[in-house]
Amino acid sequence: NAGVTQTPKFQVLKTGQSMTLQCAQDMNHNSMYWYRQDPGMGLRLIYYSASEGTTDKGEVPNGYNVSRLNKREFSLRLESAAPSQTSVYFCASSETLTGYYGYTFGSGTRLTVV
């Protein structure tokens, strides 16, 4: 099925460990995004990539890095995980940045940092 694929679906990390969340889309979308969802907070934008080769900070970028590997793939890296990064992470893509036609989201990665 066409869409956005995220791996892994679940992960438990110890404080200070690093990991990379993977995201791939097969809809030939130009723009890709990483969001985190916390209880009572809605979704907050971490980083986005308007097009292949570009990345920009969102609302909550501290503690994260991203790589737009090619048009299909956009990864999120936690260099030194902290308990405050316990969250559900969603990757999304869209044809254009304006988002009027909505973003297509992956099913999420549930990350727990202990």
Place this chain on the structure above:
Amino acid sequence: DQQVKQNSPSLSVQEGRISILNCDYTNSMFDYFLWYKKYPAEGPTFLISISSIKDKNEDGRFTVFLNKSAKHLSLHIVPSQPGDSAVYFCAASAVVNNDMRFGAGTRLTVKP
């Protein structure tokens, strides 16, 4: 700063009746407003959007109303069905900064 607010964490309605979900925003620069639906263990799914130059947009059972002067939008679902039970997120986007902001969500339960 929460620029998009959904003040009702939950809403319960009877099947066949109207569901009205509300959303308020503070940033007058928003150009587009959207509603997403989310089932457990899935990502949000785009439902309907409206441009800031319009006050109403319909798609089947779903209608979004925008009141710019009040900085308020609402989603009407008529008639409500049990399959509509989900968390609904309101979102807003400004072309100038490419930052789509989301509300905290409202959990809708439609009872048979």
